[in-house]
Amino acid sequence: MLNDRILEALTGIAGAANVSSSTVDRITHSFDATQQQWLPEVVVHPGSAEEISRIVRLANEERIPILPRGAGSGFTGGSLPIRGGIVLVLTRMNRILEIDTDNLIAVVEPGVVTGRLQKEVERLGLFYPPDPASKDFSTLGGNIAECAGGPRCVKYGVTRDYVLGLEVVTPTGSIIHTGGRTIKNVVGYDLTRLFVGSEGTLGIVTRIILRLLPQPEARKTMLVAFAAIDGAAQAVSAIIRGKIIPTTLEFMDASAIDCVRQATSLDLPADCRAVLIIEVDGDRSVLDGQAEKILEIIRPLGVLATRVAETAEESEAIWKVRRSISPSLRAMGPHKFNEDIVVPRSRVPAMIRALEAISHRFGVPIINFGHAGDGNIHVNVMVDLKVPGMEATVQQVLDEIFRITVELDGAISGEHGIGTAKAAYIGMELDPATLAAMRAIKQALDPNNIMNPGKIFPDDSPEKVPMPAPGPSSP
Amino acid sequence: MAEPKTLEQYQDEIAQCVRCGACQAHCPVYLETGREGSVARGKIVLAAAVLAGEAGLDERLREEIGLCLLCGSCVVKCPNRVPTDAIVGALRRRITGEQGLSPLGKGVAALTGSKPLLKTLLKGADLLAPLLFKTIPATSGLRLRLAPEALKGRSLPPIPERTLFARVPEFLEGESDKPTVGVFAGCGLTYLYPQVGEILVRLPHRLGYSVFLPKAQGCCGMPALSSGNGPLIDTLTQANAGAFAGRQLDCILTACASCHGMLTASATETGNSLAAELIDIHVFLHQQGLVERLAALPKWQERIRVTYHDPCHLRSASITRQPRDLLRALPQVDFVEMEDAGLCCGLGGTFTAAHPDLSRAIGDRKVAGLKASGATVIASSCPGCILQLQDIVDRAGLPVKVVHTLELIDQALTGPPR
Numbered sequence: 001m002l003n004d005r006i007l008e009a010l011t012g013i014a015g016a017a018n019v020s021s022s023t024v025d026r027i028t029h030s031f032d033a034t035q036q037q038w039l040p041e042v043v044v045h046p047g048s049a050e051e052i053s054r055i056v057r058l059a060n061e062e063r064i065p066i067l068p069r070g071a072g073s074g075f076t077g078g079s080l081p082i083r084g085g086i087v088l089v090l091t092r093m094n095r096i097l098e099i100d101t102d103n104l105i106a107v108v109e110p111g112v113v114t115g116r117l118q119k120e121v122e123r124l125g126l127f128y129p130p131d132p133a134s135k136d137f138s139t140l141g142g143n144i145a146e147c148a149g150g151p152r153c154v155k156y157g158v159t160r161d162y163v164l165g166l167e168v169v170t171p172t173g174s175i176i177h178t179g180g181r182t183i184k185n186v187v188g189y190d191l192t193r194l195f196v197g198s199e200g201t202l203g204i205v206t207r208i209i210l211r212l213l214p215q216p217e218a219r220k221t222m223l224v225a226f227a228a229i230d231g232a233a234q235a236v237s238a239i240i241r242g243k244i245i246p247t248t249l250e251f252m253d254a255s256a257i258d259c260v261r262q263a264t265s266l267d268l269p270a271d272c273r274a275v276l277i278i279e280v281d282g283d284r285s286v287l288d289g290q291a292e293k294i295l296e297i298i299r300p301l302g303v304l305a306t307r308v309a310e311t312a313e314e315s316e317a318i319w320k321v322r323r324s325i326s327p328s329l330r331a332m333g334p335h336k337f338n339e340d341i342v343v344p345r346s347r348v349p350a351m352i353r354a355l356e357a358i359s360h361r362f363g364v365p366i367i368n369f370g371h372a373g374d375g376n377i378h379v380n381v382m383v384d385l386k387v388p389g390m391e392a393t394v395q396q397v398l399d400e401i402f403r404i405t406v407e408l409d410g411a412i413s414g415e416h417g418i419g420t421a422k423a424a425y426i427g428m429e430l431d432p433a434t435l436a437a438m439r440a441i442k443q444a445l446d447p448n449n450i451m452n453p454g455k456i457f458p459d460d461s462p463e464k465v466p467m468p469a470p471g472p473s474s475p
Numbered sequence: 476m477a478e479p480k481t482l483e484q485y486q487d488e489i490a491q492c493v494r495c496g497a498c499q500a501h502c503p504v505y506l507e508t509g510r511e512g513s514v515a516r517g518k519i520v521l522a523a524a525v526l527a528g529e530a531g532l533d534e535r536l537r538e539e540i541g542l543c544l545l546c547g548s549c550v551v552k553c554p555n556r557v558p559t560d561a562i563v564g565a566l567r568r569r570i571t572g573e574q575g576l577s578p579l580g581k582g583v584a585a586l587t588g589s590k591p592l593l594k595t596l597l598k599g600a601d602l603l604a605p606l607l608f609k610t611i612p613a614t615s616g617l618r619l620r621l622a623p624e625a626l627k628g629r630s631l632p633p634i635p636e637r638t639l640f641a642r643v644p645e646f647l648e649g650e651s652d653k654p655t656v657g658v659f660a661g662c663g664l665t666y667l668y669p670q671v672g673e674i675l676v677r678l679p680h681r682l683g684y685s686v687f688l689p690k691a692q693g694c695c696g697m698p699a700l701s702s703g704n705g706p707l708i709d710t711l712t713q714a715n716a717g718a719f720a721g722r723q724l725d726c727i728l729t730a731c732a733s734c735h736g737m738l739t740a741s742a743t744e745t746g747n748s749l750a751a752e753l754i755d756i757h758v759f760l761h762q763q764g765l766v767e768r769l770a771a772l773p774k775w776q777e778r779i780r781v782t783y784h785d786p787c788h789l790r791s792a793s794i795t796r797q798p799r800d801l802l803r804a805l806p807q808v809d810f811v812e813m814e815d816a817g818l819c820c821g822l823g824g825t826f827t828a829a830h831p832d833l834s835r836a837i838g839d840r841k842v843a844g845l846k847a848s849g850a851t852v853i854a855s856s857c858p859g860c861i862l863q864l865q866d867i868v869d870r871a872g873l874p875v876k877v878v879h880t881l882e883l884i885d886q887a888l889t890g891p892p893r
Binding site for chain 1 (some may be wrong): 493494495497498499509510511512517520521524529530531533535536554555715803842
């Protein structure tokens with residue numbers, strides 16, 4: 001597919017230093033956090049939208065698969081070159097072009113690491129809320145492609161809620177501009193929202209206009225231990241009903257608590273079966289009152305112990321409990337299947353009970369924790385694939401988890417995306433007519449199916465849809 | 476004696492990498508290049524490909540494997556603690572095993588490896604100087620004031636004139652009820668900064684200890700590790716073990732973060748350790764209650780604003796609090812933190828000689844934090860970092876002096892100028 005003429009053309013566009021078809025570069029761009037590997041034919045590090053446009057035109061004419069890559073830290077295979085072709089790495093395009101403090105807007109290139117933008121805007125007293133666990137290394141381009149979330153979504157929403165406008169190179173090489181610099185804008189279709197979460201299948205984002213907020217003055221962290229998961233789940237609903245939206249509302253179920261008991265210095269009561277980590281933010285003057293009100297609301301719900309952080313160090317100690325889950329999971333089994341299902345908040349207890357039943361029925365540990373405030377549960381199925389028949393068991397377990405998720409009016413992915421890992425399951429959630437509408441959009445924008453082919457749509461994914469690969473840590 | 480491990484022996488550790496990408500946030504080289512081959516995850520994938528026979532040791536691979544400072548930043552932050560620095564070391568040894576040493580590697584071997592060790596090291600410092608000083612402008616010279624042209628291609632008289640061994644005796648008798656401590660000085664404190672080496676020897680003596688500084692000690696082996704010279708690491712390890720053997724030592728002190736890192740890692744990897752436990756001088760002084768003693772001294776009228784740079788090899792050993800506690804306690808110092816105190820200075824042993832531009836670009840990331848701190852003195856605890864930091868501040872035109880933490884401690888104990 002790729003020949004010297006095409007390589008020469010690519011070199012002509014991006015420069016010799018930014019085009020490589022060496023084995024080494026192909027190998028180092030063959031994977032993402034799913035741990036699967038598919039070799040691309042050539043790796044290009046473009047420097048501008050114009051270069052990308054020319055490269056995409058070439059790929060479209062020559063019918064070469066092409067896909068954008070940021071940090072390559074996705075969990076669902078979005079940046080795997082499963083059809084070979086060209087990998088376009090956007091890390092060179094990493095400038096923060098503008099931080100507009102009058103209009104609370106940032107304009108950035110796609111290769112900017114999320115945490116870096118946050119640090120820069122915070123210097124100016126501003127705030128970019130989306131905080132995926134990977135924020136210190138994942139890029140804004142990647143966050144937009146996957147519509148990344150994070151713990152703060154309960155109060156602040158997800159990536160899509162902060163994208164005002166985009167510059168995109170479409171699969172036929174046009175450079176288009178969606179949205180703009182204003183909060184209000186109803187001119188034509190809302191293409192911005194279409195591209196956010198499109199997993200690099202509809203185009204390559206080359207410039208991003210983001211909405212910023214004023215930075216909250218302070219925050220307050222609490223850890224609450226419950227006697228049962230139901231109490232914790234009721235607490236979530238009760239807090240929201242009480243007209244308080246915390247910044248984060250993280251939960252750990254009994255399986256996750258057992259995992260971290262040894263790893264943390266915090267004493268958790270022996271009969272504690274669920275933990276909520278609650279954080280509120282805002283003006284310093286109202287935080288104490290808010291914290292008290294929350295504790296008041298949840299007191300009757302089987303609370304065993306509460307701890308309110310008075311200092312940054314105490315807050316850090318609480319968060320350490322949450323962060324120590326992922327590393328301590330390894331003890332439960334060498335292979336991890338990390339799913340990020342989401343159900344309506346009120347259905348969290350039902351979902352957890354179902355997960356406990358599945359774990360019991362199939363005899364595999366399932367560790368659950370995550371963002372209770374928005375119903376996004378990180379489900380970790382821990383197994384040893386070397387055990388005969390385990391692959392089939394995992395398949396059954398995942399099928400069952402997704403089936404119940406959909407039954408409870410949930411979604412099979414809250415923030416990781418579909419990619420290759422969940423393509424086989426998309427039909428469980430989307431009816432044929434809805435899927436057909438999505439396909440029609442893909443076909444219209446990408447008539448030759450060159451842009452990140454083999455993702456999202458099941459019949460389009462790798463030959464035999466592979467098992468979702470065991471993944472690493474989760475948010 | 477056990478040899479350093481082969482790449483095959485790291486198979487399990489290589490398999491522990493789950494490709495999450497967290498290393499990208501912490502790799503000084505990746506932060507500069509943005510290229511996947513620069514970062515731990517990319518190198519691990521390459522190591523796996525080499526083991527699987529999918530990648531050869533070609534020029535492109537050597538280039539990527541060369542782009543590592545061995546700073547260990549990625550290891551500390553890795554959720555699975557994959558020892559990428561050790562794996563890169565093994566990969567480099569495999570490359571030199573099959574293809575021989577690079578010209579730079581040959582230079583290192585000539586300097587630190589030939590016999591007799593002591594003599595070689597004396598000569599080594601002279602020859603090592605041009606290697607290390609390649610990137611230092613004439614104006615800086617780290618108080619050595621030597622232009623690169625003057626260093627090029629010829630052996631120079633020892634710099635400074637008297638090495639550490641000429642300044643202090645091999646054995647200093649202490650109080651009768653106190654044990655003997657050993658001192659592993661390392662090349663930097665022996666030849667480039669012997670005045671700091673001298674404090675390293677005299678300070679424990681001042682606290683009552685007998686101090687043993689064996690003249691037969693040599694290079695810790697970091698440059699050999701960095702250039703993939705397995706046999707040389709082995710030779711040096713044996714020589715150093717021999718130098719300290721046969722004496723009852725309470726512990727062996729270092730004031731060079733790189734030596735500390737190298738000797739600790741080597742002991743973990745091969746099981747060959749020195750005759751007594753190796754302890755960083757800051758940790759030792761902390762244990763000795765020096766913080767309280769310094770804090771009890773009357774504050775000086777005129778104080779200096781001091782910040783601290785974490786050497787990678789102390790930071791990755793979680794030795795970050797002790798140097799700061801000591802600095803905070805100093806009567807002549809107002810201590811301030813700087814942003815990115817833990818960011819690598821970019822020297823990385825032979826890295827700076829192989830990649831001078833990249834090394835400087837990495838180092839220049841320190842400037843913003845240093846400037847913002849308003850410090851007029853930056854302290855650190857590794858001669859390599861001190862060398863590089865002085866170059867960084869000189870090129871940035873900052874009126875900042877770079878010192879070893881020990882120099883400030885010594886100054887405090889000597890008392891204010893009259």
